[in-house]
Amino acid sequence: MDPTKTEGTEYFHQVVDCQWGCPAHTDVPEYIRLIAQGRFTDAYMLNRESNVFPGILGRTCDRPCEPACRRTRVEDKPVAICRLKRVAADNRGDISDRLPTAPKQKNGKRIALVGAGCASLTVANDLMPLGYECVIYDALDEVGGLMRTNIPSFRLPASVMDEEVGYILDMGVDLRLSSPIESMAELLKEGYNAIFVGSGAPKGKDIDMPGRDESDRIHIGIQWLESVAFGHTEKIGKKVLIIGVGNTAMDCCRTSLRLGARDVKVMARKTRDFFKASDWELEDAEEEQVEIVVKHSPKEFVIEDGKLVGMTFEKMEYDLDEKGRIADTRVTGEEAFFPCDDVILALGQDTAFPWVERGIGINFDKWSVPVLDEVTFESTLPGVFFGGDAAFGPKNIIWAVEHGHQAAISIDKYCNERPLDERLPRGVNLQSAKMGIHEWSYSNDYDPAGRRIMPHVDLKERFKKLNIEVELGFSVEQVVTEVERCLNCDLQTVFFADLCIECDACIDICPVDCLTITPNADEDTLKKSLKAPILEPSQLLYVSAALKQTSRVMVKDENLCVHCGLCAERCPTAAWDMQKSSLVIPYAIDEAREDAAKCQAERKAG
Amino acid sequence: MTSITKPQIIHEGMARNALGLTIRDYEGRMSTLCAGCGHDSVTSAIVQSFFELSVPPHSVAKLSGIGCSSKTPAYFLSAAHGFNAVHGRMPSIATGANAANRELSLIGISGDGDSLSIGLGQFAHAVRRNLNMLYIIENNGVYGLTKGQFSASADVGTKAKKGEVNEQQPIDPVQMAMALGGTFVARSFSGDKEQLIPLIKAGIRHNGFALIDVLSPCVTFNDHEDSTKSYAYTRQFFHPAMHADFVPPAEEIKTAYDEGEVMTIELHDGSRILLRKISKDYSLNNRGAAIDYIRSHHRKGEIVTGLLYIDESEPDMHAINQTTKTPLNDLPFDKLCPGGEALETLQQRFR
Structure with missing residues (x-):
């Protein structure tokens, strides 16, 4: 095989699976290390850079x-x-002097943001420091959208x-609540x-x-x-009875x-492996004695004397193939009746754009989803951007x-008449973690401790009021153990x-036997000659250039590595080094600086 | 030396042997040798060999003398018996251990200083009595533990790290063992586990004294350009003569060989060694010719490796002395020590 190219961002970024898996590429191992050092405020600010709402997302x-x-x-x-x-959010100190601020001198550009949820707030967070005037409209009388x-x-x-939404609004966002936008055409006219x-x-x-239409005791989940x-209900x-088994x-x-x-039952058509809800949310519900009934498909609402008394379900059966996928679905013919006073339908949700007129330049596909880059x-329609659930x-x-x-990057480029698709690439910085003989700038010892269990409010206590937060947060002892479970995958x-x-x-x-020195060969042969299967x-396989003495190659299976650094400690010639990789992610402010520099250069040239 | 202990992680892909053990069960404590020491590779080959042979760790006794090499038994088979003897005296302790319990699998680890200087006499007699043990010399040509003086195995003309040249003739344990009637004589290199592991396995199973002289570079004092025992020099002048494959009892021979190419030697426990000639003019059955071959190549600077001599027919120490088949430590006390009367009767025979 050819030597693996580790230059560029792709290789080392992918080794840090958590950061690669996060849509916002939060630097997880680094903030965990900061927590380990008791630097909660720094950990919070590092989080905020990429995910903006660490306290909200931490829950x-x-x-x-x-x-x-x-x-x-x-x-x-x-x-x-x-x-x-x-933990970082709960224990952070005063961050007021570390938050972005909006300049007094505005740049004269005004942006309308429809909906006061996390997407719009993020756009405002990124654009306010650049001098934009952001106007957020929402139909409700409170900010936060779905989060609220x-x-x-x-x-x-x-x-x-x-608190976290406040950090953004306090930059001077013009928030207009109870102001539903009823026409995109009208909004476009506002300049x-x-x-x-x-x-x-x-x-x-x-x-x-x-x-369905014969009772007012059938509710739609999100409404x-x-x-x-x-407080209306x-x-x-x-x-x-809850129909559907998502979050x-x-x-x-x-x-x-x-x-x-x-007596609350969640009625599921399929079996547990196919539930949309996250495992931990299922566990939390089951802890509260919610029963999840599987393989029941709703058939009808049973109404007696104009009153909802229950629902009938058809029992289902499934055949699975060898990969565990559903190969065949059958209705057994058997039915079951479940009595109930209320039914809540939690079957999913859709975007809705009755207020965006068709024919004004914003195209929708056949499912009424806006066509976006x-x-x-x-x-x-140039100048109109979508994000969050409204987008895809x-x-x-x-x-x-x-x-x-x-979207914030795009908006800034659009307002400055720069091409939207000329965006800064992501980068990776590498820095040796060696501090001395057998001394590294990270805790390289492997801790075999298992995952800590989140303590909850007592089952009797928690139902007394609607707003008693169930999760208590980790104790100091739990934090100390949990941070050491991180394998520091960014220490490459x-x-x-x-x-x-x-x-x-x-x-x-x-x-973990993840290293092998072997004669170079094609991929299949090489994969068979590894020390561990x-x-x-x-997962990635690293193949080195030919080694000096025998022309064999060093091969590393990244999948198994626990980043303990023992290879580097044992290496007599420092051919192995542990290097901290940091991902460089460009935000609107970085793009704006780059664009400004380009602009200046262009002006000079001519 | 490393700052942390090797994490105990049993991952899904980790193999288990016939006893259900993983290779982790054959490891020892963390090595305190220099990073990159050849001895650590030898340790790893020993761990691998015992694991693959499914030897119960408690049925092994590991013995050593003094020196970097002699520290290594601490780094493998934590669950085995062990004895760290005074300098050069490990063969005596091994003889005692073998006499008392012939069922123990003995592995002695020594170095060029321990075996070829202070312990030369002990080494020679262990070969001569065909003591049933595997004897590994981790040979690096210098006294690493005392900062790199030449040892008795240093070649003429080789330079020390600070520049002085060795002018004394080296002692070659392989030639010496052959001359003394050794029944299993091999040489290998710490950097070639493919060759080393089958040799260790065969040596463990050989009934008699099995010597493996392993070139094991001293990364700190003898891995420089003018050394004849560096990684680079050994790789360059490595001259395999006979390759040995080890096949345990009842296992099929899987590797395909051309007819007439391979010689099979059956060991006492039913396992086999498949010997493949790599150097055409090497003669395995003739001690004299073998020694000549090794000497002539040594003059050219080449290091002849592989299983260089084997003779399964010679009796081991217990056979020579016609001892009981029952290990002495298993004999009832009245048999082991029959009392004053029996002694009297015995003494009468000599009057």
Whole structure:
């Protein structure tokens, strides 16, 4: 095989699986190390740079980083990355002097942002420091969008949200609540330099089934949660059925228990492996005695004397193929009746743009989803951008934040008449972590401790009020252990083939047998000659240049490495070094500086 | 020396042997030798060999004398018995251990100083009595532990790190063992595990004294350009004569060989060594010719390696002395020590 190219960003970035898995590329290992050092404020600020809402996300993130975490290659559970983020947020000191500020002198450009959720707020966060005037419109009378209306307060206290949203608004954002935008055509006439649509996916899916229109006790999940959030709904019947098994369903069942329900069942068509809800949200619901009934497909609402009394379901059966996918679905013919007082439909949600007139230049596809550029987030009408759930359908907060960052770059380029697709590339910086003989700038010892379990408020206590936050946060002892579980994947093993004397010291010491020196060959042969078998073919394989003495090559299976640094400690010639990689991610402010420099150069030239 | 201990991680892809053990169960404590020391590679080859042979670690005794090499038994088979003898006296301790319990698998680790200077006499007699053990000399041509003076195996003309030239003739343990009637004589290199591991396995299973002289570069004092025992020099002048493959009992011979190319030697426990000639004019069966071959190549600066002599037919120490088949430590006390009367009767025979 040819020597692996480790220049550029792709190789070393991919080794840091959590950061690679995070849509906003949060520097997870670095902030965990900062927490380990007790530098909570620094850890918070590092988080904020990429994900803007560390306190909110530390409680509610979908955590794409955790399934990606390398720790699962050596044991069952990943590092509790998300809840460590909350540790940084909970323990941070005063950050007021470290927050971005807006200049007094504005640049004269005005941006309208539709929807006061995480996407729009991120755009404002990135554009306010550049001198833009940002006007955020929202139909509701509170800021926060989905974070406010759909995430129950026992998971995300209002105070946490107010604080983090406040950091952005305090830069001088013009926030116009209770101001629904009813016409895009009208908005376009108002003379904004650019418009960003971050209006989310506010339409809960309904179901068409006998009895649907005959009762007012059948609710649509996200609307019902919103009504609870604003105090319009304060109670629910004793028996509640939730239809659907995504994360909204989990919020609905747990909220029901706090409004007086005693018997809550979540009805699922399929089996557990196919649930959309995250494992941890399922676990939290089940801890509260919510029953999840599988293989039941809703058939009809049963109404007696104009009153909802229950629902009938068809029992389902599934055949799985050898890869665990559903090969065949059958209705068994058997039916089951479940009595209930209320039904909540948590079947998913859609974007809704009745207020965007067709024919004004903004094109929609056949599913009424706006046609967008996937990199710039610009719609077919120049100057109008979409982000968050409004862009490509419902995802999650962390995706919305990343959309916001990218849209902010586009908006700044658009307003300065620079090409939107000429964007700065990501970069990787490498710096040796060697501090002395057998001394590294990171904790390289492997800690075999298992994942810490998040302590919860007592089961009796937590139902007394709707807004008692269930998760208590990690204790000091738990934090101290959990941070050491991180394998420091950003401490890269960097190899210098010309220094190697092939003494085998690294190969003999490697605790996971991820290194091999072998004659070079084609990929298949090489993969078969490794010291430990390849378990994850998708993971990277590093192949060095030919070694000096025997022309063999050093091969490393990145999948197995625990970044303990023993190869570098045992190497007599420093052919291995542990180097910290830091990803350089350009934001709107970096792009603006680059553009300004270019502009100056162009002016000089001519 | 390293700052942390090797993490105990059992990952999914880790193999288990016939006893259900992983290679981690055959390791020892963290090495305190210099980073890049050849001895650590030899340790790793020993670990691999015992693991692959599925030897229960507690059935092994590891013995050594003094020196860098003699520290290494601490770095493998933590669950084995061990004895760290005074300088050069390991063969006596090994003889005692073998006499008391013939069922123990003995592995002695020594160095060029321990075996060829202070312990030369002990070494010679262990060969001569065909003591049933594997004896590994980790040979680097210098006294590493005392800052790199020439040892008795340093070649004429080789330079020390600070420039002085060695002018005394080297002692070659391989030629010496052959001359003394050694029954299993091999040479290898710490940097070539493909050659070394089968030799170690065969040596463990050989019934009698198995010597493996392993060139194991001293990365700190003898890995420079004018050294004849550096990694680079050894790789360049490495001259394999006979390659040995080890096949355990009852296992099929999987590697395909051309007819007439391979000679099979059956060991006492039913395992086999498949010997493949790499150098055409090497004669394995003739001690005199073998010694000549090694000497003539040594004059050219070449290092002849591989399994250089083997004779499974010679009796080992227990056979020569017609001892009981039961290990002495298993004998009931009244048999082991039959008392004053029996002694009297015995003494009468000599009057």
